[in-house]
Amino acid sequence: MTEKRAYSDMYADIAGKAHAVPAISALTQIISVHQPLYVWWRILLSLGLVAVATALGFPLHALIARANLVMLYLAAVVVAATYLDRVPSMVAAVAGVLAFNFFFTEPRFTLVMSDPEDIITFTGLFMVGLVVSTLAARAREQAESARQHESQIAALYELSRDLTAAADLDAVVQGVTNHVSHTFGRESVILLAEGEELKSRQPASFPLDENEWAVAVRSFRSGQPAGRGTDTLPGARLHYLPLKTVRRIVGVLGVKTTDPNLHLTPEQRRLLESFAGQAALAVEREQLAEQARQAELLKAADKLQTALLNSISHDLRTPLVAITGALSSLQDDAASLNEAARQGLIEMAREEAERLNRLVGNLLDMSRIEAGALRLKQVPCDVQDVIGTALERLSSRLGDHPVTVEVPPDLPLVPMDFVLIVQALANILDNAVKYSPPGSPIRVTGRLAGAGESLEIAVADQGIGIPAEDLTRVFDKFYRAQRTRAVSGTGLGLAIAKGIVEAHGGRIWAENRPGGGTVVTLALPVQHVLAISTPRVSASKHRVTTTEGQP
Amino acid sequence: MSETGVRVLVVDDERSIRRFLQAALAPHGHTVYEATSGEEALAAVIAHRPDLIILDLGLPDLDGTEVTRRLREWSQIPIVILSVLDREEDKIAALDAGADDYLSKPFGVGELLARIRVAIRHASRPAEEPVFQVDDLKVDVAHRQVTLTGQEVSLTPTEYDLLRVLGQHAGKVLTHRQLLRQVWGVAYETETHLLRVNVSNLRRKIEPDPTRPHYILTEPGVGYRLRADV
Numbered sequence: 065m066t067e068k069r070a071y072s073d074m075y076a077d078i079a080g081k082a083h084a085v086p087a088i089s090a091l092t093q094i095i096s097v098h099q100p101l102y103v104w105w106r107i108l109l110s111l112g113l114v115a116v117a118t119a120l121g122f123p124l125h126a127l128i129a130r131a132n133l134v135m136l137y138l139a140a141v142v143v144a145a146t147y148l149d150r151v152p153s154m155v156a157a158v159a160g161v162l163a164f165n166f167f168f169t170e171p172r173f174t175l176v177m178s179d180p181e182d183i184i185t186f187t188g189l190f191m192v193g194l195v196v197s198t199l200a201a202r203a204r205e206q207a208e209s210a211r212q213h214e215s216q217i218a219a220l221y222e223l224s225r226d227l228t229a230a231a232d233l234d235a236v237v238q239g240v241t242n243h244v245s246h247t248f249g250r251e252s253v254i255l256l257a258e259g260e261e262l263k264s265r266q267p268a269s270f271p272l273d274e275n276e277w278a279v280a281v282r283s284f285r286s287g288q289p290a291g292r293g294t295d296t297l298p299g300a301r302l303h304y305l306p307l308k309t310v311r312r313i314v315g316v317l318g319v320k321t322t323d324p325n326l327h328l329t330p331e332q333r334r335l336l337e338s339f340a341g342q343a344a345l346a347v348e349r350e351q352l353a354e355q356a357r358q359a360e361l362l363k364a365a366d367k368l369q370t371a372l373l374n375s376i377s378h379d380l381r382t383p384l385v386a387i388t389g390a391l392s393s394l395q396d397d398a399a400s401l402n403e404a405a406r407q408g409l410i411e412m413a414r415e416e417a418e419r420l421n422r423l424v425g426n427l428l429d430m431s432r433i434e435a436g437a438l439r440l441k442q443v444p445c446d447v448q449d450v451i452g453t454a455l456e457r458l459s460s461r462l463g464d465h466p467v468t469v470e471v472p473p474d475l476p477l478v479p480m481d482f483v484l485i486v487q488a489l490a491n492i493l494d495n496a497v498k499y500s501p502p503g504s505p506i507r508v509t510g511r512l513a514g515a516g517e518s519l520e521i522a523v524a525d526q527g528i529g530i531p532a533e534d535l536t537r538v539f540d541k542f543y544r545a546q547r548t549r550a551v552s553g554t555g556l557g558l559a560i561a562k563g564i565v566e567a568h569g570g571r572i573w574a575e576n577r578p579g580g581g582t583v584v585t586l587a588l589p590v591q592h593v594l595a596i597s598t599p600r601v602s603a604s605k606h607r608v609t610t611t612e613g614q615p
Numbered sequence: 616m617s618e619t620g621v622r623v624l625v626v627d628d629e630r631s632i633r634r635f636l637q638a639a640l641a642p643h644g645h646t647v648y649e650a651t652s653g654e655e656a657l658a659a660v661i662a663h664r665p666d667l668i669i670l671d672l673g674l675p676d677l678d679g680t681e682v683t684r685r686l687r688e689w690s691q692i693p694i695v696i697l698s699v700l701d702r703e704e705d706k707i708a709a710l711d712a713g714a715d716d717y718l719s720k721p722f723g724v725g726e727l728l729a730r731i732r733v734a735i736r737h738a739s740r741p742a743e744e745p746v747f748q749v750d751d752l753k754v755d756v757a758h759r760q761v762t763l764t765g766q767e768v769s770l771t772p773t774e775y776d777l778l779r780v781l782g783q784h785a786g787k788v789l790t791h792r793q794l795l796r797q798v799w800g801v802a803y804e805t806e807t808h809l810l811r812v813n814v815s816n817l818r819r820k821i822e823p824d825p826t827r828p829h830y831i832l833t834e835p836g837v838g839y840r841l842r843a844d845v
Contacts, residue, residue: 421721428701441703441836444808446815452826453833469826473819477808483703483836 103151110152113140114159118167125168133168134189141193145200157193161186216335219247223339227346236350240343244319255280256315280304280316287313293327307344314347379423383416426556430541433563440567444477447510454489461494464503471510478519478590480568488564491557492523492584500527518587526581535574620644621735624665626656628675636669639724653677657685667734672698672705680709687713693734703836710790733786733843747782749842752821752830754782763821774817786843788834814839
């Protein structure tokens with residue numbers, strides 16, 4: 065009886081509602097529910113079946129052989145066995161024997177037996193009733209258990225399907241708690257191990273107090289279930305299951321009870337354990353995947369470092385050689401150098417030092433971009449000021465390149481990290497200067513593109529251009545077009561520009577101009593056009609043009 | 616206190632930087648004192664009474680901003696900060712804490728001497744000057760008049776205030792926050808777009824070429840500076 069009581073846990077709700085629903089559905093409920101209360105109902109029903117058999121027997125009595133009337137009672141027993149379980153069907157068998165004896169054997173309407181054949185009929189009817197009821201009941205139980213089994217398998221299958229599709233650890237945790245809630249109607253929490261500690265990945269809507277944590281940790285450390293419904297600290301509010309894989313325990317699943325009087329059945333407990341097993345595997349899979357990603361990153365970082373050493377050691381040493389040489393010659397050969405030679409050496413040492421400084425700056429920028437350590441400080445910026453500042457930074461390197469800047473005066477402020485975009489633009493300009501002949505013009509344009517959704521800043525030169533197959537690769541780090549070997553550079557400038565622009569959610573691309581030369585364009589998203597309280601100057605000649613190298 | 620031969624306290628934990636500053640400043644008649652930490656710097660200010668401090672932001676004990684803050688509790692001595700290029704937040708914090716100017720490492724001697732001259736000039740002449748002039752730009756504060764090569768320029772009141780504040784501190788960097796506070800008021804000190812729009816408009820009116828500003832210089836990520844003859 066106690067087991068049946070516990071078993072009813074899952075269905076208690078349904079059975080409770082049965083009082084209120086119509087008779088037919090009540091009957092189904094009664095039939096499908098193993099409730100002791102309803103055994104009496106079913107016995108009454110089985111007696112009813114016997115009564116029906118009897119009622120049918122009366123008109124047939126005169127027409128068929130008496131022994132065949134037994135078939136009616138047999139049918140009643142089979143029906144009772146199939147739908148009403150063992151006890152009611154045996155009641156039906158006994159009642160059938162008695163009713164047959166009472167109503168149809170001579171002398172009728174007494175329980176006296178005169179014909180010895182009737183005794184065989186009674187015994188047969190009784191035995192058949194017993195066997196049929198036993199068989200039918202067993203079949204019913206098996207069907208019931210198969211049905212349960214099937215629904216458990218289905219629940220497990222759905223869980224494992226969802227966990228397979230889960231993209232990250234949070235999705236796994238969400239999937240498990242959703243399925244526990246769906247299958248068991250209970251809230252749950254997943255605590256994951258981080259090193260030796262348990263950490264909650266759940267939102268604060270389901271907080272655990274210190275005691276609950278202690279129970280969860282106990283389960284985690286021992287690898288055994290703990291808390292409610294177990295022998296370990298049963299006073300807890302939740303039932304805790306360790307999430308075990310072959311290798312280790314990855315966390316703990318805590319399941320909350322809605323009603324303190326309800327306990328999980330053994331079947332449910334087994335299902336929950338299977339859930340925990342699935343969850344453990346999924347968590348471990350995600351953690352391993354994460355480790356693999358980290359390893360991949362490390363490998364990439366390692367590759368970067370090797371490349372740095374190979375490619376950079378040369379670039380680092382060259383300016384140092386030049387600087388050291390210039391300084392030592394100034395110190396040692398002071399007497400033999402004329403003023404022009406001295407100035408030349410000093411100039412060279414300074415240029416090389418500046419080059420070294422740029423190189424170190426580029427390396428630092430690249431490593432910060434690689435490490436994802438760029439912190440954007442996006443504020444509304446004046447595009448013209450951005451371009452002007454980038455040109456100012458490059459002023460010593462622009463040499464005699466005439467620079468034209470075209471920015472419509474009504475261009476709104478665009479949110480960006482001023483310093484970083486200046487840097488990106490300076491790198492693009494530096495590239496334009498490096499790969500175009502002295503004195504060739506450079507043009508910088510800023511404009512809103514795509515119905516004002518993005519800001520485009522383009523730098524056009526009349527240089528050597530980029531081979532079509534290299535147009536995207538020029539933004540890869542350490543990439544340098546084959547024919548540019550003669551020009552000093554690290555192959556980092558455009559990669560840094562790309563990193564900065566992409567950190568803004570923008571993009572950068574290079575195109576060859578029909579007349580020769582390259583256009584590098586960076587596009588930044590303009591999420592919102594700012595309401596500007598101060599009206600901008602209504603300028604009349606709205607193309608502001610400047611020419612570098614003229615007074 | 617004259618503009619030549621000032622007493623400079625150099626605060627930097629890097630010996631090579633101190634050596635370089637000593638070598639660069641001594642030929643110009645400046646006397647150089649050295650300190651290698653924040654605490655040492657605070658003691659040296661009392662001991663040597665320097666006219667100006669060159670302060671590195673990355674000190675081993677106190678950071679430069681903290682040193683600035685402590686000094687500003689009792690002293691108005693000019694402070695020029697040394698910092699690497701990409702630490703704008705640090706520079707802004709130190710400037711807002713009361714430092715006068717900054718230099719990004721690496722820097723040239725010319726730049727260094729110019730910063731020292733501007734800082735010393737502002738420290739010795741704190742009173743507002745009625746007129747200031749740089750190249751072709753002249754601002755007459757007494758008459759609220761701005762002229763460019765003798766031609767009067769018409770400015771909105773905000774643009775004028777902005778130019779006046781920049782002019783009062785000509786040659787010195789002013790952070791966005793300092794400018795917003797002085798021109799618009801404390802309540803507006805985070806509204807940098809007001810500043811950007813007005814600087815942009817002001818440049819269109821006074822700069823010969825607004826895309827390559829000559830008078831109002833942008834200090835990327837930090838603020839603006841009005842060019843000064845130094």
